[in-house]
Amino acid sequence: MKILVLGGSKSGKSHIAQEITDSLAQGGTKYYWATMEPVDEEDSARIEKHITDRDGCGFETIECGRNICSKLPVDKNSSVLFDSVTALLANEMFAGDTPDINAHERVVSDLIELSDNVKNIVCVCDEIFRDGFCFDEITEQYRYSLALICRKLAEVFDAVYEVSCGIMTVRKGRLLLKL
Amino acid sequence: MKLIIGGAYQGKLTYAVKKFSLDSKDIFDFAGGYPEGQYACYTHFEQLTRRAALSRQPFDSFIDDFPGMAFNSIVISREIGCGVVPMDADERFWREYHGMALSALARNAESVTRIFCGIPEVLK
Numbered sequence: 001m002k003i004l005v006l007g008g009s010k011s012g013k014s015h016i017a018q019e020i021t022d023s024l025a026q027g028g029t030k031y032y033w034a035t036m037e038p039v040d041e042e043d044s045a046r047i048e049k050h051i052t053d054r055d056g057c058g059f060e061t062i063e064c065g066r067n068i069c070s071k072l073p074v075d076k077n078s079s080v081l082f083d084s085v086t087a088l089l090a091n092e093m094f095a096g097d098t099p100d101i102n103a104h105e106r107v108v109s110d111l112i113e114l115s116d117n118v119k120n121i122v123c124v125c126d127e128i129f130r131d132g133f134c135f136d137e138i139t140e141q142y143r144y145s146l147a148l149i150c151r152k153l154a155e156v157f158d159a160v161y162e163v164s165c166g167i168m169t170v171r172k173g174r175l176l177l178k179l
Numbered sequence: 180m181k182l183i184i185g186g187a188y189q190g191k192l193t194y195a196v197k198k199f200s201l202d203s204k205d206i207f208d209f210a211g212g213y214p215e216g217q218y219a220c221y222t223h224f225e226q227l228t229r230r231a232a233l234s235r236q237p238f239d240s241f242i243d244d245f246p247g248m249a250f251n252s253i254v255i256s257r258e259i260g261c262g263v264v265p266m267d268a269d270e271r272f273w274r275e276y277h278g279m280a281l282s283a284l285a286r287n288a289e290s291v292t293r294i295f296c297g298i299p300e301v302l303k
Contacts, residue, residue: 004296006296130187130261132273132274134270143188151190154296160296
């Protein structure tokens, strides 16, 4: 099962994605795929909060924020909670001196390859597309790239859920669990 | 009129082109100015409301003059009101103007569809 979970900041999407992964895994190996590369104390605190949230949930952590296919799980029967597509794109796009405007193509093919190598994947992504603010060219390119990734994943994945204030709406596929 | 809304880059125009078999000559992009004559489909409606708001065009006359209203057209627009309220007064004015304009269009529309991640959701 391949699922995309979208939502705004602090919408509860990671928590819901965790519960979905938990129910899909059915006792199999569960990986939490962490993508954030902390640059300051705020990031570190955010990571700590996520670790506390997962405490006792039986997830093994894979920390890899770019070139994700170098860390494909050996266990093809495992379930991966991938958090997040947003951070992966930022890492891939802004790794060099100049932004890589084709990074989204690599992100899509890498995520699809990862999803083909595990039993279940739940990808978490931020919804950043309904703001009227006029951004600079690079930020706009990033928003556009993220949207293209989400649209492609939505097309090929089995289900798409939107999370608002902890409430899940099915945009594609069916509801897998009652929350 | 059929109204298609959604966030930036969600595939609104792609959806409309496929759903209504549109040709590029059927589509007018408000980013490129104001149309002469009628089109089957108008896109980037938010660019039209931005210009109208920044020039402080009275709202009622804006709606009355809108070429997409009177005909059986397709109007595509971004939703722009979900972010933080802007500090800049012009930006705030546009945001509210656009929200009112979309509501006015939706009231007159035979259908309103929201595109999320390329997936359509019929709101009306």
